[in-house]
Amino acid sequence: MMKSLFVAVARFICGVRARWVGCAPDARQRVYFANHTSNLDALVVWASLPPFVRDLTRPVAARDYWMKNRLRRYLAHDVFNAVLIERKRPTARDNPLTDMLGALADRHSLIIFPEGGRQADGELAPFKGGLFHLAKDRPDVEFVPVLIENLNRILPKGEFLPVPLLGGVSFGAPMKLEAGEVKAAFLDRAQKAVSALQPS
């Protein structure tokens, strides 16, 4: 009930339209990796998935942000079942990669933001290495590039009230780590796959 309410609210405020450019919605295990410009990103990608995919998919989000107050904790735990990771001070015990691999081992799909933080100007920052390690550990999982548009105008960094413009979420063609592909090459290819989804 609450889930569908939040999905409806997110869809209304962000006017999200999902464009499946490179693949169709599918229940198979996937890692959706997207550009990150707004706190609404995780919610919006998650809400734009059809229900049968959404139920299997968990956004990966920063623990420091989502544990800050009761509402956020409630949203993260009970609404979109986020995988909360430590991004400020990762330790051997608090390794984000372990949490993500654990969720994948439970047969969940993931939504991740490999830039590591929100980009104020909307430009794509270099991807962090975690994406590569996930791809290396789980060659059976499909990695789907996702481009989120206009969310930085709907809720920019530093603002707390959203403006209801039309956002867009585009899903590209799934990719996997190729044999012998090194980290830098894979991350570069992944980043290009996201920016290639720009319509113009």
Added chain:
Amino acid sequence: MNLKIDRQTCWLVGGVLGLLVLSSLIGWALSLRATSEAGRATVQNLNARIRAWWLMVAIFGLALATGLIGSVILFGVTSFLALREFITLTPTRQGDHRTLFWVFFVIVPLQYYLIAIPWRLYFILIPVYAFLFIPIRSAVAGDCTNFLERTAKIQWALMVCVYCLSYVPALLNLQINGYEGQDAKLMFYLVLVAQISDVMQYVWGKTLGRHKIAPTVSPNKTWEGLIGGVASATLIGTGLWWATPFSPLQSAGMSFVITIMGFGGGLVMSAIKRDRGVKDYGSMIQGHGGVLDRIDSLCFAAPVFFHLTGYFFERNPG
């Protein structure tokens, strides 16, 4: 405000339903005949448009039946959706964020609220008070880059998507001698003539269109479409004089103004789309594009129709 559903309203509604049935049948017949790839695509789009028309007529009918409140809500929501499409296409900066919040969540509802109570402040809320407020709020935010351009764009969006469109439900506040409580038919008349004109321009343009009016703006707008569309919509509008306070000749004049303004609106909004490099403002209405693509002609026709009717027919021109 008490709007009675009279016999004339029934005729209007019945006529529109008849038109829809007829066009659905034509669309179905065309779909059987279309053979070429391009022809099939055109007919498919046509049928999507007709299906969307059914839905739009149903929503509009519901708003009419609920009187001023329903109409204000319908056009308020329509303005909100159109404004969102417009601002999405307009480059704004983070410095405009809070201004836009005010625009969407205070100015738009306030404009329609003023029409609903009704208080005539709605004539100047956007042209004067929003006009002054928007640059002040953006200046406080402190971003000077393209300041004039940004505030002008937001103001323009408000004028077209909200102010102009709000004249449609504002028709219900007109006090016309011998036409008390019947203003809903006036609103019906405006929307019907404006939309029929769009449809007829499309039909004439698709069948006979050769000579483009402004090829750099819109390749679909031709002289044949314009003349055929204006003539047939004016004819239909004239034939509806019995539902309005106008004589047949006056009705012809009103319809003519509505269709010409509607054409101008379509052309202007196409120029903006062309400049921004898009075909449609959105994708909310199947076959038509966005909300703004459907109401552009109405936005330009409504204020002129309101003022002409108010000036010549209202009891105490105010």
